[in-house]
Amino acid sequence: MRADDRLLWRTERWFLRQGLPQLIEGYDFRQVVARMLPFLAFTALLWLDMFAAISPWIAGLIGAIAALAVWGWLTRFGRRPSPRLSTRTAVMVLAAHALIPPAMFLLAAMLGWIEVNLSLLGGLVEVTVGADEDFTDADFRAIVLTVTATWVLLDAALIAIGYVITSNGLFALTLRALRHAGHDLRQTVRLQGRALPVVMFATLFLFFTNELWQACNRLGWARIGLLVGVFALIASLAVGVRLNQEAARIEHDFTPAGVADACRGTPLAQRATSISGLAPIPLRPRQRINVLFVLAVRQLVRAAIVGAGLFAILMVFGLVVVYPAIAQKWIDAPVAYSKLFPGQPLAMFKLAMLLAGFGGMNFMVNGMSDPDDRAEYFAPSVDELQRVLGVHAAYTELRHQAR
Missing domain, CATH: 1.20.58 (Methane Monooxygenase Hydroxylase; Chain G, domain 1)
Structure with a gap:
């Protein structure tokens, strides 16, 4: 195997490990x-x-x-x-x-x-x-x-x-998501401290709305999960649209020096500076979807951790404030109770999960608009996008030259 062929293969393995x-x-x-x-x-x-x-x-x-x-x-x-x-x-x-x-x-x-x-x-x-x-x-x-x-x-x-x-590349993507989840869990105090005050004000009063308790008492877990999935889909589409705009900007501002910087820490790190004829390589629809999906999953993992923290806080509020008699009055119908937690209405768990999903979506969207949150949570995804596009440009040009 020639040196360039081996370098191309190592770069392809790097793409596979990134879930791309x-x-x-x-x-x-x-x-x-x-x-x-x-x-x-x-x-x-x-x-x-x-x-x-x-x-x-x-x-x-x-x-x-x-x-x-x-x-x-x-x-x-x-x-x-x-x-x-x-x-x-x-x-x-x-x-x-x-x-x-x-x-x-x-x-x-x-x-x-x-x-x-x-x-x-x-x-x-x-x-x-x-x-x-x-x-x-x-x-x-x-x-x-x-x-x-x-x-x-x-x-x-x-x-x-x-x-x-x-x-x-779903297997590699899952491993990548788990690594990000481990990193976010290690930083969970800082993450929750930044995110929870914002999402709690948007969801806390909804938790004490009797109409939502009545609806959650009737809805099954499958429909609750479907609604949470819809929240995740909407947030992912919002992230994808924004990242797509960033990709267009990065391709417009494309420079060989930026490609060399993007290739640092990759198999092309030593070779990128000597590759001539570098130019932005437009991604095909499947490639663009793959890239945007990988980066959206990164945001979803962080939103899921924020949602888990919100779910825990809502459960504490429910156990402390909402007595069984209050829940019965709010629901105003035969109450479905939890088998794992006797005496606790299932509507409380379902509503907490629904609002946690909504809070996670709210956190993802705010991360793209609020200046502080953007610098903290969304900018790393943009940097990763710039890196991926730079490595892809160098890899494509090297492959053409190798031919």
């Missing part, structure tokens, strides 16, 4: 399937318990070992990039993964092996036909077709999940 796989040039169906091969090996061997008298957990362990072996063989344990498959090979790999196991099952059934145990780490579907049972041919064919169809559908769902995770 879409910034890799040529990152399409073929490359996604190539990176999915360890996952495909793992999920294919989850079906071992159908053909051998072993525990599903043992099958999962064997699958994990096989996935590690496939990854080590393909990449020499991280010392080279995954191979680039052709479209035909990628399609054949996915088809074999989905069709070979049920084909083996059908063959075993035709040969007389009629004890079926289809399970996935806990038994999503189980069908057992004993050899001494009085089943007609039609009954047997119905069972075989049911198991086979279920099998193919489950396998297709596994492939779809793996493809979404791999193509969008």
Whole structure:
């Protein structure tokens, strides 16, 4: 591998660790399937318990070992990039993964092996036909077709999940979000001290509104979660629009010196200053969505921690101030009580969660408009955006020169 090729590969690994796989040039169906091969090996061997008298957990362990072996063989344990498959090979790999196991099952059934145990780490579907049972041919064919169809559908769902995770870097993004959450938790006193006074004034009086208690008494947890998800979506869209404007500004003010500064601490740190012909590289729609999504998640993690603090404070207010008789009067209907906390109305927990979600959204939006909050909480995301765009510009130009 040439020096420039190795440098490009290391930069692509940096993109993957940042949760930005879409910034890799040529990152399409073929490359996604190539990176999915360890996952495909793992999920294919989850079906071992159908053909051998072993525990599903043992099958999962064997699958994990096989996935590690496939990854080590393909990449020499991280010392080279995954191979680039052709479209035909990628399609054949996915088809074999989905069709070979049920084909083996059908063959075993035709040969007389009629004890079926289809399970996935806990038994999503189980069908057992004993050899001494009085089943007609039609009954047997119905069972075989049911198991086979279920099998193919489950396998297709596994492939779809793996493809979404791999193509969008969700695993790396989750690790990144956890690291940010750990940092925010270590700074939680300072964060809550800045955020809670603002969001509490916007939500505290709503907590003592009887109409909201009545609504939360009737709403189920699923609808409360849906409303909180809507709050998160609205806040993410607001952050995305603002970051999109910042991206346009950064591309307009693009300079080679800024690119060299952005590449510090990345594999391109030493090479960026010697790359000629640097120019802003417009991001494709999928790339822009990937970048904005990663940065919006950073804001969501911080908002979730603020929301958790607000939820705890509202619960303290509820336990201290809202007596059961007051809750009964506000709700003015049969009260649903918590099983984990006997005597406490579920409406209090639901309303606290709803207002915590609203408070977190309010905090995210204020972080983009208030000058102090912007410098404290939103500016780091803009700096990260500038860094990503600079590294992407240097990487793209180096790749063109390497060709």
